[in-house]
Amino acid sequence: MRRAIDLGRRGADSGHGGPFGAVIVKQGQIVGEGWNQVIASNDPTAHGEIEAIRDACRRTGSFDLEGCDLYTSGEPCSMCLSAIYWARIERVFYGFSIQAAAEAGFDDRFIFEQLDLPREKREIPATQVLGDEAAAVLRAFAADPDRVRY
Numbered sequence: 001m002r003r004a005i006d007l008g009r010r011g012a013d014s015g016h017g018g019p020f021g022a023v024i025v026k027q028g029q030i031v032g033e034g035w036n037q038v039i040a041s042n043d044p045t046a047h048g049e050i051e052a053i054r055d056a057c058r059r060t061g062s063f064d065l066e067g068c069d070l071y072t073s074g075e076p077c078s079m080c081l082s083a084i085y086w087a088r089i090e091r092v093f094y095g096f097s098i099q100a101a102a103e104a105g106f107d108d109r110f111i112f113e114q115l116d117l118p119r120e121k122r123e124i125p126a127t128q129v130l131g132d133e134a135a136a137v138l139r140a141f142a143a144d145p146d147r148v149r150y
Helices: 002-013 048-060 078-087 098-103 109-116 131-143
Strands: 021-026 029-035 068-074 091-096
Touching (some): 002 021, 002 029, 002 048, 002 068, 021 048, 029 048, 048 068, 048 078, 068 078, 068 098, 078 109
Parallel strands (some): 068 091
Antiparallel strands (some): 021 029, 021 068
């Protein structure tokens, strides 16, 4: 956890982004780490946890981080939490809370609230277009016995 906090401090002090650092550990060894680089990369998805997941996947040569734990300086936002589930990380340990982050100006409550709403009531409209054509590609992919399952 101290390494995650240090990465967050280093990223914030260098102007890369907010004070969010993350470390991924497997069997007692660090297999990935990252810090918030939203400002440095002009990428709103470059959160510390996402950067750590990307690093761990590169290092391990796998998109599956089963058996790994994630240590992060702050409680994960909804995007990072989703990525944690997609990566199959087993446990998350965090420093400061979502509430503390909100008090510092990183207010994710709006996104969590939007996700709880039905699609048609969300702030950003989502409209299905060419659903049948897109579904045909999906069905072909699903029918491929040689596809990599993830």
